[in-house]
Amino acid sequence: MVLGADKGRATVVMDKTEYQQKMSTLLSDSKTYEKLDRDPTPKHKRELVSILQRLEKEEKIKKADKQFLYPTSENVPRIYGSPKIHKTIARRFSPIVDFTGSIGYNVAKSLMDILSPIVGQSEHHVLNSKSLAEDLKDVTLEDDEILNSHDVVALFTSTPIDLTLHILKEGLNEDKDLKNRTLLTTDDIIELTKFCLATVAYFSYSGQIYRQCFGMAMGSPSTPLLAISSWSGLSRKLSLQPRKLSPRLWKRYVDDVLEIIRKGQVDNLTDHLNTIDPTGSVKFTYEQEHNGSIPFLDTLITRKPDGSVKLSIYRKKTHTDQYLQFSSHHPSIKN
Template sequence: MKDLKKDPDIAKVTADKRRAMVILDKSEFHSLVNKMLTDPTTYRKLKKDPTSTLQRQHKSTLKRMKDTFEITAQPYYELSVSHPQHPYARATIKSHKDLIKARLLVCSRDTVFYNTTQYLAEILSPLGKTAKSYITDSTDFCQTISSITEPDQIISYDVVDLFTNFPPTKPYKSSVSASPTWIDLSIDSIISLTKSCITSTYFTWGDNIFEQIHGLPFSPIRTEIYMTHFEEETLASFPIQPVCLYRKVDDTFVILGKDQHPTSLHQHLNTQHPRIKFTMETENDNKLPFHNVLVSRDPCDTIQTKVYRTPTHSDQYIHFYFNHPPKTKFDVISPRIFAPAAMT
C-alpha cells in the first residue's frame, strides 16, 4: 500500500459507499470524471466566477426581508456569509455498481448560500416526511413490513443518478402551503430563498468552474420532497395499486399481487419524466436486498428480515479519533448495535 501511494500514476479514490478505497490508474480516473463533465446535458463550463454576483443578489434579498420585518437584524447577518468560498467538487467511485462510474460530491461549506440552506433545512425537512411511503430508517422499515402476510411479489425500483436528473424547482409551490409558526417569513419568501439556493449549482473542479444544469450536487431534503411529489402523481395515474410501497429517497420497495406485473409499474415509472429513469430488481430465491436489509419469504410465506451487507462493504464507518462531536459518533454506531436486533 505504501508503494501504491508513492506511484504518481495510481489514483487512490474513496468509494461512493462503505468507506472502501478504490485503486485505479490515474488516467482512467480522470477519464471517468471528464466523461461526466463533458456531458452537455448535465454540466456546462462557466467563463466567469458567479460568486460575487450571487453574494450581492442574496444580500439584496435579505435586506428586503429585513426592511419588511420578515427577519430581524440577527438572522439578516447570520444568513449572510461575509467572505464566501467557492463550492468545490471531489470525485468518488461507484464500486458497488456493475458498471464502475464516478460520482461528484460538492462541498458547499462557507459558500454564499450555506447558512441560508441550513436555515431552510429546518423549515423544509417536514415536507419530505409527508408521504405514506416514508420510512425513517432500517428499523422502521422492518417493523412496518413485519405485519404483511402472504407477500406475492417483492420488487425494488431505484432511480438512476437522481441527483443529476431531478427538476429541483417543480414541487415547491404546491408543497410549501403554510409557513411554520416559529418564523415570520411569508410563503413567497421561503420559495424565493429556496429557489436562490437550488439554482446555485456551480462548483470548481481543478482550475475550471462548472455549472450543473439538472438536479443538484447533493440535497437529500429537496430530493425527498420531489420524490414525494413524483410518487403521488405516479400512483394516482397508475390503474393498479401495489399491496405496499415504501421509499427511502430514491430506492423504493414494493410488494405486488400475483396478477400484477412488475414490468408494467416499471414502464409507468419511466414515462413520468424524460430524465427520471428507474432500474428494477426482483427477488432471487425468495430474497431481495433493500438498503442494508435482506428481505426474504420463509416456507410459511411470511416476511423475514436480517442485516444485509454488500460484497464491497468494508465494515468501516468513522474513525474514533476523527474530529466529530461525540453525538455524531454515537449516531453512526448506535444503529449498527441496536438495528440488527430489530431486523430479526
C-alpha cells in the same frame, strides 16, 4: 490519488492521470455541464445581500439571522469524483460539489430546519430499518405476488428543478405548522431555495468554472431534502395509475421503493412510473426477489413458506465493517 468510495466507507487508490481523464470525460457531457467565461460568485453575492436586506426590513429575519446568512467569503464550490466501487471498480464516478464555505452554504443549512418537517409525511415513507420491520410484521404474501424494489436512476442529477420548486411550494402551502417555525412566507422560502440551487449549480475544476445545466448537484445540505421532496410529490401519482398495477405494499426510503405486486406486472408498473415525470428525466430501474429474498436498506427480506416474511441483517459486498468508536468524541444520535 487516495479517494473515498461512493458507498461503503471504502478507500480507493487511483492513478492521478486516470482520475483526471475520467473527470474530463464526465465534464465533457454538454447536456449536463457547460463552461463559464466568468465567475458568477460576485453576482450571486449581491443577490443574496439584497434578499437579506429586504427580509430584515420586512422583519421576517432578525439581525443575528442576517449576520449568520450574510456571505462573508467568495469561495467557488469545487467538484470532485467519488468512485462507485459497487458498480465497476473505480470506473464510474459520482460527481460531488464541495459547497462548504461558499456564499450560500449557511442559507442551505437554515433551509433544512424549515423544510425537514414537510418531508416524509406520507404513509408510505420508511424512517429506518426498525420502522420497516414494524410495517412488515403482519404482512403475508400470496402465491401470485412477489417482492420487488424500484429506484430512481441518478436521483439528484435527473431531478427537474422547476418541478421540484412546484412540488415544494405545494407542500409549504399545505403545512399548517410553517408559521410556527419561521416568519418567512412560502414565496420567501422558494426564493431562497432558488438561490441555493443556483449557487450549487456552478463549480470549479482544474482552474475552469462550469455550470450544471440540469438537475441538482450533490453537495449542498439542502439538496437531498429537495430531491426527496420532488420524488415524494411524483410518487403521489402512483394512486392515479390503473388499479391492476397498484402494488399492495409501497414503502419508500429516499428514492428506493419496496413493493408487493402481482407476478407479471413489474414491467407494466415500471413503464407507468417512467411516465409520472412530465419532463421525462426521472427514470426507474427495478430488482425482483431472488430465491424468495430481496435486500432493502440494510435488511434482507425473505418470504417464509406460510407467506409471512422475516428480516435479517444485510451487508453489501462493498461494506467494510467500519464503525465509529463508541467512546469517540461525537454527538450521540437520538431517535
